[in-house]
Amino acid sequence: MVRRGTAAGAGEDGGGASDRKTCAADPSEKIINYYVLILTVVLIIVRGLGVLAFAWSTVVLLGGFVQLIHRIDFWFITVISFAQTARIFDASADEQYLYLVDLLSRAVSTALIRIRNKQSATTSGADGFACSATKSPIKIFFTVLLVLIFPLFNIVVSSLRLRNKDFGNERNERPGVMIFYSLALSQGVLYLLWFILEKLKSLAVNRVADGYKFDDKNLSLGRKYVEKYLNDTRSKCLKDLSATEGRNLIAYASGLLDSDHKDKYLAGAEILNHLISKNRLPNEELIRSSRKRIQKLVLMLSWKDDDYQDVRLLAAEIVLHVAENISISQFPGTLESVSALIQPSKENGALFHRQSSESMEQGGPQSQQLNEDDAERESKLIVQGLRILDKLAQDRNNGLEILRADALLVDIMAWICSKPFIRKGEQDKWLEIVRLSFSVLVRLAELGAQTAERLRSKIHHELLPSWVPYYARYPDPDITLMAIETYSHAFTTDKIGDESDQNQTIDQKRKKFVEVVLRLFLNDQGKWRTSPTSPAPEVRKKAGEALADLCVYRRNCICLITLDKHKDDVVRRLEEAMRLGVNKEYRAIAADILKRFYVFLCRPGRETQTERSSRLRSVVNQALKLLIQFYPETETTGSNGIVHGGNNVTGFSQIIEISSSQSDENHQARLEAALVRMIYDVHNKVEEDNFERTIEEDHPGFEFVVLLERLIVKNSRTSLYHLDIVKWTAKLICEIIKNENSRMEKISPSLSRRDAASSSDGVWVQKIVDKKVVDSLSKASQVMSGEDSWTLFIHNRQRGAHWATSLAVLEEEVLYELEKYKGLLLKSGHN
Template sequence: MNHNGSLSNAGDGSFRVQIVEQKTPSDNWGSSNIFEPTEATDPMENKDGSVAGPAPRGSRTMRVPEKKLTLFALRLAILEKIATSLGTLGFIWATVVLLGGFAITLDKTDFWFITIILLIEGTRIFSRSHELEWQHQATWSITDAGINSFRALKSSSNYLLHAVKAIFCSTCTIRPQSHRERELIHSVHAKKAIISKNFQQKPTRTWTTSDVPLLPYARWVFLSKNVSKLLYWLQLLSASACVTLSLIKLIKQNFGDVSKGDSDKRNRNAALNIFYSLALAEAMLFLLEKAYWEWNIIFYKLLEEVNKECQFGASGMVSIKRFFYDAYSRCVNGSIFDGLKMDLVSFGMELLSSGSSDEQLVGARILQKFAQNTLYCDDTLQKIGISLSVMERLVEMLNWKDPQQEEIRRSAAEILSKLASKKQNSLRVAGIPGAMESISSLLYTARASINKTDEISQKTIICDRENYEFSNFNLLGLLILKKLARDHDNCGKIGNTRGLLPKIIDFMHCEERLLRTEVVTESQIMIVKRSLQVIKMLASTTGTTGKALRQEISEIVFTISNIRDILRYGEKHPTLQELGIEILTSLALGDEATERIGCTGGVLKELFYIFFNKEIPGAQNRVRVAAGEALAMLVFESEKNCRRVLKLGVVAKLVAALKDPVLRINSARILRNLCAYGRSSDCFIELREVTAAAPTVVEAIMSEENKLQEVMLGLAAQVFKYMTSEESSNVFEQTGIEETELATKLIQIMQHYQYPPLKVPRIRRFTIELAIWMMRDKKEKIHIFKDLGMEKELERVTETTSELESFNVFSGTIGLNRHATSIHLLVETALKLLAEG
């Protein structure tokens, strides 16, 4: 079942039914979080509003790809330890029994065969132990792991590109220069020097295996991978020689004659057979181990298969090799089961804390890939989230500015962006000392860093600056802040971080050429969008924290002007316009911010232009609705903004918009707020135009329901105050609706909404206001209300009224702007009129 009811199997034998309330089109176009309170969301609720059920059975016990490697390492370790045990036994047998007991009586060939076998076995054992060490060492450095050529190619290409750009820039400025241009270029070089100094790689105090100069002119011989290959082939040759010598002696059985009665030679043949058998078994087991190794690594391509399943990509082979050798080392050097306890996530976390940049990069890549993999992200983020040291390390990496560490920094930012998606983890991340400052370091604004003195200076700096991907870090930093801002406490920390809010607001800056040009990168628009999303979330924060944030945001001089530019030039980007408008709506909760928005030139005009713009496609009508909500808030209890709106001459358009399904709810709100202000000002004449809306309003009250009916009731109570009794009677004649029918409808509304829902919190208030006007307009209407049971309904209102009906606007579940006239006072006024009649 979908839409009206969703039936799903949760996987535990039970079924969950999700009931979705049907909404009328008018309700959809009038949804708001300002004029109605917002219910607290369930922590188990998903982004789309559905409730997340328990994870499917078996998801926690799913076998991860690296288990193939740990099992492979276990089997290799078993063969290795058996072979080593046999070799040890054979060595002891030879030294104690044969060479110790029969050395004098041994045949000459046996003596030398045993001696050679022991020597080559000793060589093999020595090579084996050190081969594992050098193989392991080869994976410590990405350079030694075969990536050196790619890194050199990238470095050389960057160098060539840098040189070509420098030549191009120098040829551009080869013409004679004025004194001002020479000063400008001098300042540019100074800025370039500062940038280069900031990006200069720090010296390291440790050696990597590829840097150790054991021999000055044969450095390649001592590369880890070359040494391990040498030891590998040495073992194969030793084992093959051992097999050959042992087989020769076991087949020929030429151990010499054993004379009768010679006790010294009585057990010599058996002892030699045992030794050669042990040597043969050990060598055969070793060769079997190597064959098993080669089959899985070379032919079956186990490492490549695991890398593919982990979705690590081409660079992932370094991580897979390093993990495998670590697991194999633990199985060989310790218990054979030690390697089974390893997993790639814990392995990556260990490498992340290493002092080697290569190991840090390997660890960051592992965690990044698993955090982005839908199959393993939950377990990965859970393990990272419970490790405070790892999270602190990730936060610390955000501050790294060295270009050589760019990938590590980017990977750390991507992991933290995934980590912040979980509420518990977001609280832990924000709770790390200095976390917000580290996230702020990801945000680089060129406008704030480089003075826009001249086009030449900017081009020169771009030519000489390092190729550092600032836009990616900007996007990641804003994404992390966006996810952290979902929590109320984190919003306060973001606002309290020095210099962070101005940085975010600076990303909202959009020039006309950026918004209207066709040639614009997706990242440029995405940066603006994410900055708007973060500011929107901060501005809509509830409670005292939200109030302080809204004030701080509105006090930054670029906030409103940046949004105005988006409204003015962003017709191709309605999503950006909608976000900017929603920020204005939230800021309008404060009186000072409302005045700042109103007095910023062109903001109200642009909002009305968007609100009335019929050329906007129907799929993008949300931006028109958002504009209407913002205007309704800006004219709410703001005398100066009401004057500004009336000067724009939009009353007639607002009256006409009452018939538009998209605009009528917010048009009614705007008109009601204008009327509530106009009766006590000198704009009474201008607002007389609103009386033309009376027939539409009365018809809507009689025919509509829910939110549209509520706003029309509120508007009717104000519109009729601008009309005489004769004019109001003409309205009822024009619509064909009798006043008795309207009175009956008001009683029905009060009976239906004994407990007003969240979507229509003011419907009873507006109903009573309209009833009071009707009784004051004509005394005979008092008898009509008496006969309909108005007094009983008013007494019921007194008994069932709540704080929900006492406020005009809401911030979440917190009521703001309490009504000047309480609903109890309205009830007393209505009862007094009924008593006088």
């Protein structure tokens, strides 16, 4: 992977040779490269033969045998030598010759018209057409007829004279003339070969244009650019035969970007944009090119001249292509240039209004079309600017630079806040802009609580949570997903907002957002009446994920409790979703919400003792019912021969079948991890005897230790949620043993060993020893060590670690408590 911030690292000037070194020729371009190489070699040979023929004629023949050469040979040699002097054989490849032909044809045609009309230098418009009509035959004569006549003259004359061989009787005259005619014949034949090959260049051009998939709309333009590439390659190859090595259309187009001429720059930008659209332009081809080239592209984004808006849009496409690989700090003015693309101004005001009937009458259909074209172009510029920011923000250092640009953040949120001003006709353009604005805010908010604190504050104050249901009305759910994630980042903190009156508005926004995501997750659309249909499944899932994250924080839980007391039985509906959800993913999300909400509800002082005990018992009961279904081997037969556990659970339509797909397995593991977490939290918040008594009364014959053992054995896999299950189970085992140790340390020293182990925790600890649960935990720790380390690293890097300790450390704590338990048993037995 190319390192961030090394764009254009080939040097300040780059271009030329460096482009050839870093660009590999495409197979289709090799056709042109080989074609140009063959054409150039033939032309070089033709030129070499011409030089030899001219030198031989002037030095040897006309200089040494001029008195002896036959008259016919003298004139033939003279004409051929004059043709060499006039560079007739270089004519089609010589730009200077073609330019002189053009000047000559203009002069001759103008003179003929003046003579015919006897007019002054100022001619009428009709004479201009006559001038063009006269100039064309002259150009055809000089560039076609004259170029073909002399090679044919060389071939015919040389062939006839070589066949007749009547050159005189002098000792060196005869071989001298034969050598000259042989040179002239070879040159003529090779030149005709070159001429034929040169006229077949359209075949190579079409082949390359088809290889780059220029569609019917851009086919003529593509052929035009490929032909320019061929001509440029040929001119370079005439100077250096190695110029075709590694040369391709990308290097050619990149070189055009260095030009200050608008047409050349536009041509290079159009070629690169086509290659980008066809996924034929690797990032490395531009990243390793000239640094000045990338800097120029970036600065062009801020150009406001109306004549350069098309070029500006093309430059934005290219910058977008390389944005994720460049560093803002290495390219001064990057944020200012991008901000110019998205900044609301009069230039892009056409996006949000249509012409009035009066202006349409004045300007007519053409004026209306221009206005719509401007609006379309401006919307594309805004979209490209936001896409560039989205890619830049993928790099943490770039994201920090963007967060420091307060004015840029205001411009981004301005498009989201423009919702009330958007008319129906412009909704599609606006929705794409808003979706990308949310995407940029999400990336920036993910950088962390401290670095993104100012952004979170702006979201708190500028955006309204009541807009989220409005977005859910549209068929495309992406904008709703982005909006939920943006608001979620803003409210996943307790720092902003307090009980004072000055933050009452913020508290109301927090409460409103909690209500919005709750209603979306529970599909309670009747509360808003904004959409005749239910939200998309992915919107419901995203709302549930956001609610689960919100429930980590105290103030959000308070908002949820308020909704529970004053409007709906929220907890009951979430518990119902956990048990009877439409699929495992939905149930797992509901369980994640409840496991965090229960932690808040079960705090001392939040409810009365009776309410708290009732709720804790309900939590344990529901969690165990589901786990018994997932692990039926933990059930035992009671004294009356009836199987207890999952089969007597009421309220379920059917027992869940574990899917073989990886996705369903992950959702299943996530649900189980949440259930184990609930049991662990309840165990820590009630007295031990009450916890065991609740299990025994509600689930008679249930083997709790067997469940712990199966949770470890069946989830010893290298995945995140399986790791969560094993860790929570390990913590629960550690707490059970620790509680028993604490109880045994407080009892009378005269208590017998059998009595010491007769408590509920003591029975469970003894079963943990008998069933070798700790051995299973040790094996799981070995299997999952790599996944555990990586998970800890990622979570700590994101400052949201779920675990302060690794599974290996938890295993050591369990072993320590178990050894301590055995020591206490021996001590009590000794006494």
